[in-house]
Amino acid sequence: MTAAATVRKSTTFAAILPLAIFSAFVASYWFAFGDAWIMHPCDVHQPHWQTVVSEKRAELAAKIPQEWLLSQRVIDHARSRRSIAGDFLDSLLDSHTRDITTREPTEIVREIASGNLSSVEVVTAFCKRASYIHQTSPAFLEIGFDLALSRAKELDEYFNTHGQTVGPLHGLPITLKDHFHIKGLETSFGYVGWIGTFEGIKGTGKEKNVESELIRQLVSVGAVPIAKTTLMVSTWAPENNNNILGYLWNPYNQELSTGGSSGGEALLQALRGSAVGFGTDSGGSVSMPSSYNGIYSVKPSPGRLSFKDAAGSGLGNLAITAVVGIMGPSIRTLRLVFKSLMETRPWEHDSSVLPIPWRSDQELSPDANLSFGFMESDGIVAPHPPIARALEIAYSAVKNKGHQLIDWKPPSHAANAMHGPLARGDGCPDVYSAFKSSDEPIVPQLLHLFPDGNLKKPISLPDYQNITQEMMSFRNQYREYWTSTSRITKNGRPVDAVILPVSPYAGFKPGKFDYSTYTSIVNILGYTSAVVQVTFGDKSVDVVQEDYKPLGERDKLNMDTYDADASDGVSAAIQILGRDLEEEKILSIAQIVADAIEEYQAKQT
Structure with a gap:
């Protein structure tokens, strides 16, 4: 087995074990080895950040329903394959789940609006598929299947009562890069030091209570967030690595990178783990991983989609402004979602969004x-x-x-x-401080930002x-x-x-x-x-x-x-x-x- 395959097997194994079994592995940790992150057992004197990682990964594993857990044989087979894209995942799913999750999202919302599919059916199908993906290629920094199914039930009740949908994305399962705050879920942004905090600060009362403006808009038109995807910690590299989940591999060839920094979202869309996804881009972080992972995307100009109340690096930078990008299986899907967001009039709630509605002309x-x-x-x-x-x-x-x-x-x-x-003219002090807050090692892809382990002079x-x-x-x-x-x-x-x-x-x-x-x-x-x-x-x-x-x-x-x-x-x-x-x-x-x-x-x- 290649070194890369060994890495993939070990990262996946810990990410998906049932909680009872996983507890035996809480004394394991990640250490830098070349461009990969490999799990090894260690003694009881492991640094605190490694314990935090083990606990977080156990928490994620516990959020996958028992009936959706894959056997170790299937997981090992997935990790030994060159590719897990295409028919492999479909072969593991029941026909009903497979049928729903491989449909064009524009068709899904039509079927929900016509009463042929329920929101619960659709959300359950995508959550199940997404759980399989996470077990074979850890993609989620946050899992919110329970919150999603609760919201899906509310949407079905509304539809059954009023005979209409709440909006054009009614019942459509979505995922987002872990920039965005969703009530009930943490936002780590890939930093160990942000776990259990609000953007690295403890005791604010904001933990799991803040909702990004983009989330509010999406929910208002019926979209259902099911999880948040892994990313290149800090976003300042074109790969996908962090100390919580490790390195992420391309589903078409698992010896290659997904790219980044929105690599988790790109992989998930490639494997149809949600109907549509959202990444962020300040230098190609949506476009490049979309290209490498076989999906479609749109990167808008600054001023069209809201970044309000989202986590990020260098958010005060107005020269190179990070933007929200949409990622999915087709251009038609991207158009539907972009148009739906414009219908929420985002400029009325975010001063950085220009007052430009959808322009059919x-x-x-x-x-x-x-x-x-x-x-x-x-x-x-x-x-x-x-x-x-x-x-x-x-x-x-x-x-x-x-x-x-x-x-x-x-x-x-x-x-x-x-x-x-x-x-990055400021020298990235926010990134440096976030790593230092937990004493986790700076991942290899970011070492060039901090020569000799120190901050660069801005x-x-x-x-x-x-x-x-x-x-x-x-x-x-x-x-x-x-x-x-x-x-x-x-x-x-x-x-x-x-x-x-x-x-x-x-x-x-x-x-x-x-x-x-x-x-x-x-x-x-x-x-x-x-x-x-x-x-x-x-x-x-x-x-x-x-x-x-x-x-x-x-x-x-x-x-x-x-x-x-x-x-x-x-x-x-x-x-x-x-x-x-x-x-x-x-x-x-x-x-x-x-x-x-x-x-x-x-x-x-």
């Missing part, structure tokens, strides 16, 4: 004549062969529908170098202002370039959207991630983007060409990391980029592109 019809910018590479790092092929498929599919594509040559994406200073205010001015200048240059494309498009308008990579990789091994510019540049611009799935890696065709010439040293290093065997069968996606506050438009274009790809691929088979 911004959506483009399927037969619209569109023009696209097309970026095969940013000229710095070229995508690996599976992503290059996904781009080729998208190009051909869009062109075959009569749309125009032009080479996209914007101001250099080397400007992405400003992202780090803008996002950049000076004048320097920060200078970088902010550079960002504003870059935004204006990019806008001017985009507008200038009206001179070369056939319809005389600037390009409607840009097709480009999400990431150079279809997937990557722990510690091997090195390039986020394709997504973090979107955050610098404050633009809207969507991820559209295209194909899967195929080692028989996805090879580096013999005549390939590196774009530079960084590109050479990137291509040297490509592993055709590891990428085989792993998702390959594209990104659809729009300008700021173009969510309705980009969702409609993403649907047009997704439909074109589906039609094109059907003709090729």
Whole structure:
């Protein structure tokens, strides 16, 4: 068994044991070993933080009903497999649960509204499936199945009494990255020191009593939160690791990373553990894991979805603003959820949300004549062969529908170098303090933030202002370039959207991630983007060409990391980029592109 498989087996084993059995393992702990976290027995003198972790994991295990516990044989089999995506999970479920949880969410809400499905039926089915996922690949920092079923009963009572739903998401089970506060559940944000507290502070009276504005809005339109997903602790790395649950692996190849920081939500959506999920993004934390895990997503511009009363890192940063992203099995699902949230008029309760309702007039019809910018590479790092092929498929599919594509040559994406200073120019003292509060070790993915284990000196205010001015200048240059494309498009308008990579990789091994510019540049611009799935890696065709010439040293290093065997069968996606506050438009274009790809691929088979 590989080292990675050993890690996965040990993390899962502890996460799902019944409470009575699990108590025998409370003297186990996690320690850093390379890029993984491996469980080993230790003596009674273990540090307190390890005891807290053991107790938290026992608490999670106890929240899974006895009748939903998988046998150790099944768990071991899951951990030994290359992939747990696709039919594997379905084979473990009864037909009724499988039927409900594999339906398109837009169909589920229609069936509930017509009385053909009850909220309790749907929520129970997804909770059961989600429990299986957590046992095979620990995904939940918080489990709220009991709260969800209680709410589902209330929704059924309302429907039976009034003959109508409470809103467009009535009875739809959702999950959220552990940024958001749900009454009755903790929010650890991946920090051991936050367990049993409110954002690291004890005795506030807020513990399990605060509700994030996003949760209030979702519940008001009928959505039912069932759990909160694991994340990259602090969110400041593109992988998914914390000392509570450990490292998270890609369901398509369990030797690869899920990506991050919203990796838990991406994995759960890939395995259909809820109908739709919510992550957060300040540099690609929604888009990249969506790409790696075979799902769809939308990352809006700042000012559309509420972040009020949510936990986070660097929340006072207004230059690089973290946004809520929606993740799910289809663009239609994302549209339904985004539109439903706009109907709650979030700007009336959150001053950071702009007063922009859902704009149907911004959506483009399927037969619209569109023009696209097309970026095969940013000229710095070229995508690996599976992503290059996904781009080729998208190009051909869009062109075959009569749309125009032009080479996209914007101001250099080397400007992405400003992202780090803008996002983490303060030196991340909040992250440092949170780790120190429990004396838990800083996870390997974040060690570079704290050289020699110490805080970095923050950049000076004048320097920060200078970088902010550079960002504003870059935004204006990019806008001017985009507008200038009206001179070369056939319809005389600037390009409607840009097709480009999400990431150079279809997937990557722990510690091997090195390039986020394709997504973090979107955050610098404050633009809207969507991820559209295209194909899967195929080692028989996805090879580096013999005549390939590196774009530079960084590109050479990137291509040297490509592993055709590891990428085989792993998702390959594209990104659809729009300008700021173009969510309705980009969702409609993403649907047009997704439909074109589906039609094109059907003709090729």
